[in-house]
Amino acid sequence: MARAAVLVAAATAANPAAAVVRLRQIAKTYRSGTLEVPALRGISLEIPSHRFSVVVGASGSGKTTLLNLVGCIDSPSSGTVEVCGEEIAALSDDALSDFRARNIGFIFQTFSLVPVLSAYENVEYPLLLVGMPQAERRRRTLAMLEAVGLAPQAHQRPNELSGGQRQRVAIARALVKEPQVVLADEPTANLDSATGASIIELMRRVQVQSRTTFIFATHDTQLMSHADQTFVIRDGELVEHRKGERQ
Amino acid sequence: MNLLFKIAFRNMLRNLRRSLMTGSAVAAGALALLLFGGFAAYIFAGLETNNVQRIGHLTVFRAGYFLLGAGNPAAYGIDHYRDVIQLIERDPVVGPMINVITPTQSLVGIAGNFSGSVEASKTFLGTGLIPSSRERMRQWDEFRAAPGYVPDRRMSDDDPSRGEIGVGLARVLGLCGPLGLHGCPALPAARPFSAATKDEAQHDLTELAARDLSADAQGSNPTPQIDLLAATAGGAPNVVQLAVAGAEPQGVKELDDNFVAMPLGLAQQLVYGRGEHKATGIVLQLHRSEDMQTARARLTALFAQKHLDLEVRDFGELAPFYGQVKNMFSAIFLFIALVMGVIVLFAVVNTMTMNVMERTNEVGTIRALGVRRAGIRSQFTVEGVLIGAIGASVGAVVALGVAALINHAGLTWIPPGNATAIPLRLDVAGRAALVGGAWLGLAIVTTLAALLPANRAARLPVVDALRHV
Numbered sequence: 272m273a274r275a276a277v278l279v280a281a282a283t284a285a286n287p288a289a290a291v292v293r294l295r296q297i298a299k300t301y302r303s304g305t306l307e308v309p310a311l312r313g314i315s316l317e318i319p320s321h322r323f324s325v326v327v328g329a330s331g332s333g334k335t336t337l338l339n340l341v342g343c344i345d346s347p348s349s350g351t352v353e354v355c356g357e358e359i360a361a362l363s364d365d366a367l368s369d370f371r372a373r374n375i376g377f378i379f380q381t382f383s384l385v386p387v388l389s390a391y392e393n394v395e396y397p398l399l400l401v402g403m404p405q406a407e408r409r410r411r412t413l414a415m416l417e418a419v420g421l422a423p424q425a426h427q428r429p430n431e432l433s434g435g436q437r438q439r440v441a442i443a444r445a446l447v448k449e450p451q452v453v454l455a456d457e458p459t460a461n462l463d464s465a466t467g468a469s470i471i472e473l474m475r476r477v478q479v480q481s482r483t484t485f486i487f488a489t490h491d492t493q494l495m496s497h498a499d500q501t502f503v504i505r506d507g508e509l510v511e512h513r514k515g516e517r518q
Numbered sequence: 519m520n521l522l523f524k525i526a527f528r529n530m531l532r533n534l535r536r537s538l539m540t541g542s543a544v545a546a547g548a549l550a551l552l553l554f555g556g557f558a559a560y561i562f563a564g565l566e567t568n569n570v571q572r573i574g575h576l577t578v579f580r581a582g583y584f585l586l587g588a589g590n591p592a593a594y595g596i597d598h599y600r601d602v603i604q605l606i607e608r609d610p611v612v613g614p615m616i617n618v619i620t621p622t623q624s625l626v627g628i629a630g631n632f633s634g635s636v637e638a639s640k641t642f643l644g645t646g647l648i649p650s651s652r653e654r655m656r657q658w659d660e661f662r663a664a665p666g667y668v669p670d671r672r673m674s675d676d677d678p679s680r681g682e683i684g685v686g687l688a689r690v691l692g693l694c695g696p697l698g699l700h701g702c703p704a705l706p707a708a709r710p711f712s713a714a715t716k717d718e719a720q721h722d723l724t725e726l727a728a729r730d731l732s733a734d735a736q737g738s739n740p741t742p743q744i745d746l747l748a749a750t751a752g753g754a755p756n757v758v759q760l761a762v763a764g765a766e767p768q769g770v771k772e773l774d775d776n777f778v779a780m781p782l783g784l785a786q787q788l789v790y791g792r793g794e795h796k797a798t799g800i801v802l803q804l805h806r807s808e809d810m811q812t813a814r815a816r817l818t819a820l821f822a823q824k825h826l827d828l829e830v831r832d833f834g835e836l837a838p839f840y841g842q843v844k845n846m847f848s849a850i851f852l853f854i855a856l857v858m859g860v861i862v863l864f865a866v867v868n869t870m871t872m873n874v875m876e877r878t879n880e881v882g883t884i885r886a887l888g889v890r891r892a893g894i895r896s897q898f899t900v901e902g903v904l905i906g907a908i909g910a911s912v913g914a915v916v917a918l919g920v921a922a923l924i925n926h927a928g929l930t931w932i933p934p935g936n937a938t939a940i941p942l943r944l945d946v947a948g949r950a951a952l953v954g955g956a957w958l959g960l961a962i963v964t965t966l967a968a969l970l971p972a973n974r975a976a977r978l979p980v981v982d983a984l985r986h987v
Contacts, residue, residue: 339981342886344885344886344980344981344984345979345980345981364890364891365890365891365892368885368888368889368890368891368893369888369890370888371886371887371888372887372888372889373888375888377883377886377887379883379984381879383879383880383882383883383984384883385525385880385883385884386532386880387525387528387529387532388524388525388528392524396521396884396887397887397888399521400887400888400889401888444887
């Protein structure tokens with residue numbers, strides 16, 4: 272416990288004013304009938320903005336649960352979650368949806384593109400949700416597809432694209448609205464190593480250009496090597512916080 | 519909104535076979551509803567036309583006649599009925615609505631035929647009318663549901679002694695031969711009157727008729743004659759002769775066996791003798807049926823204002839059969855609509871539930887992107903509505919085609935209450951309320967059916983939806 276407290280202090284010490292995510296004493300317990308399964312056990316941490324942060328840990332350690340809480344798609348059993356200065360517990364479901372639409376981009380392990388929409392339409396989708404005018408939508412969507420190298424495939428449906436191309440579309444979709452936080456859960460897990468490397472390279476480049484906060488959950492060592500900050504979780508507890516070379 | 523329809527339409531195409539099956543169920547529902555609805559609409563129009571041609575839209579009676587007058591119509595005559603007709607015609611509201619206004623006299627009595635070898639008598643229900651007015655009424659065809667107007671010149675304003683009777687009455691009175699009717703069995707031989715019977719029935723129809731007939735030169739007039747005996751308004755028996763110009767089937771056997779139509783003057787002579795001639799009813803046929811309630815309300819107010827002891831009844835009250843048939847067809851239509859509604863409901867619920875299950879992960883993804891619960895609900899509801907709307911539209915188009923084919927096939931049928939066959943028609947085209955109503959009804963059912971699974975999708979926790987494989 273004493274070690275955990277030291278780690279919390281270390282994780283929250285670095286410029287608290289610039290933190291885009293603040294978790295305080297977060298616990299999350301899943302219930303399956305009468306069985307209670309703790310996924311997170313009192314985690315406190317702060318994630319600075321404009322950084323490439325990585326949450327690592329073994330399967331079942333609680334990485335995805337942590338990301339879900341930061342992404343405002345799940346609520347903690349106890350503790351407080353603050354993202355972009357908003358106390359999440361205070362928001363209604365609709366307000367949370369609007370908050371996600373404006374501030375958070377998601378990149379999923381299985382790409383999760385809308386299968387009936389083309390690459391262009393998938394990337395344009397988040398902009399429609401925030402009510403952006405058509406001309407601006409078009410400009411941003413094309414620019415984003417250009418940035419991820421998929422302009423020629425703009426009108427292809429997801430089933431006509433390779434895994435790497437689909438993940439590029441997902442990255443473009445996550446970044447097109449210029450969110451404050453992009454959450455990526457095992458973004459390279461379904462890709463071969465070469466494609467995974469190119470995707471990591473792409474995300475890193477885009478992050479540097481857009482100065483968006485990226486938070487990954489991964490056990491991909493390639494990805495860890497790019498991290499500005501690494502949070503190590505084991506059995507639902509934060510056991511290590513280290514700053515990368517780029518920090 | 520555009521994106522909502524785009525996604526819904528593409529998802530419908532993505533599961534084309536499933537969408538086709540569901541759309542077919544909706545189309546079959548629309549087809550069944552519209553074809554039966556078109557048939558029922560034609561029946562309603564045909565029945566209404568038939569009734570309005572015979573008894574008009576509205577009839578003015580002396581108060582109490584409708585409930586009690588059948589036993590003694592003579593006691594419920596309208597005094598100064600010509601003045602009442604004039605009052606109605608001059609009314610600025612009702613006057614312009616009227617196509618025909620004509621007096622009628624109802625009566626009951628005994629009809630007898632004692633020509634030569636035949637001796638037969640039968641009670642009758644008689645109507646006195648103005649032949650030219652009846653002819654004008656028979657031409658009314660607001661809904662184009664009449665089989666086609668054929669002038670009937672057997673009765674005429676110029677010959678106050680000629681009338682028509684029901685085929686059943688003609689049969690009973692032994693007039694099949696003289697009237698050229700076929701399929702009549704021979705009458706049983708008449709029993710000769712005993713002396714005792716003759717003594718007891720001095721004033722009996724047979725005697726009265728026999729006295730009348732003795733003065734006639736039987737066979738000199740080719741038109742068969744019958745005698746009509748009725749009690750006058752004063753209670754005395756009275757007899758007139760009617761030249762039977764023809765027999766007309768009445769559709770209902772009871773009426774067919776009793777029906778006599780005669781010129782108004784003859785009926786009044788029979789009922790009122792030399793007293794003041796009255797009428798039991800003033801029939802109003804309007805140009806348009808939709809004016810009926812307005813005209814009725816206005817007449818009621820007018821009679822109250824003038825302190826006239828009169829009441830107004832519409833053809834639905836005078837011919838309850840019309841209402842009964844209408845109710846029966848409406849009940850069948852409702853039953854079919856319910857069955858079709860349930861089939862469509864289950865088909866759409868099943869399809870949309872499968873769609874939600876297959877796309878649970880997609881629901882989680884777009885919820886994570888920031889779509890509200892209402893957005894998910896709308897997405898799946900629009901998909902259900904789209905399938906329903908397309909299915910109902912296809913069903914409507916097919917129904918219009920099938921109806922057109924049947925209408926041109928030359929099929930005929932005998933509707934309830936009719937004596938003759940008429941063309942079978944399905945009134946689907948031009949029935950905007952029917953087509954629109956069926957379409958809207960199915961659209962509402964599909965919307966409700968889609969709402970259930972759509973609501974379930976909207977309520978899915980985002981993380982659970984994302985975890986769904």
